[in-house]
Amino acid sequence: MSSAEGPAPWRVVVVDDHELLRRGLRLVLETIDDLAVVGEAADGHEALAVIAARAPDVVITDARMPGLDGLGLVRACTTAHPGLPLLVLTTFEDAALVRALVDAGAAGYLLKDIAPDRLAESVRAVAEGGLVLDPRIARHARSPGPEDDAAAAPLAILTRSERAVAGGVAQGRTNGEIAASLHLAEGTVKNHVSALLRKLEARDRTALALQLAKALGRELP
DSSP, rough: OGGGGOOOEEEEEEEOOOOHHHHHHHHHTSSSEEEEEEEESHHHHHHHHHHHHHOOOOEEEEEEOOOOOOHHHHHHHEEESTOEEEEEEEEEOHHHHHHHHHTOOSSSEEEOOOOOHHHHHHHHHTTTTTTEEETTTGGGGGGOOTTTTHHHHHHOOOOOHHHHHHHHTTOOOOOHHHHHTTTTHHHHHHHHHHHHHHHTTTTSHHHHHHHHHHHHHOOOO
16 A cells, blocks of 8 residues: 555454354454454464464454464464464453463453444554553453552553653653653654543543553552
């Protein structure tokens, strides 16, 4: 696709043993301009063949499937397709499974009742290198501790770049100061701050800084 037409859409493969759910996901994702479903699979073994043939940017997979399940697929892709982000979409809220998937290299874990726009946002985030965990289960991604529950959820929906900018916001730095420290354009920082305000539902920058200071003080250096 030429530059005049804009960037190519993110290529997605959908993996689920229920055909109706696969078709539903395809229909939802194909309504979004910058996403394109390029393949489907009913289990992990079939998915590996589809991934090799279609070269997706992101894989959305169920956690529980007969044959090779989501965890097995994540582990296999870590070896066969390093760097390919797998976003686990499931109805299961299982602390041990979440930790195992994240430890194996999954780029995200979401529940199937997620809104379509949030799903699309999550696909973009993991495609750009982020880690996305549903706030309802983010606390399961690490071994639980007394401070983990409050800190994990607010940051779970942020991309890696947004988290870097969030550190500067939490310290009360201006956009210009953050841009200089991260070697980014000031306009890029401004866009990230706007995304932070929207994602964390903060009413203004002061409220955002207070919210991030509480969370980032526990999660980031």
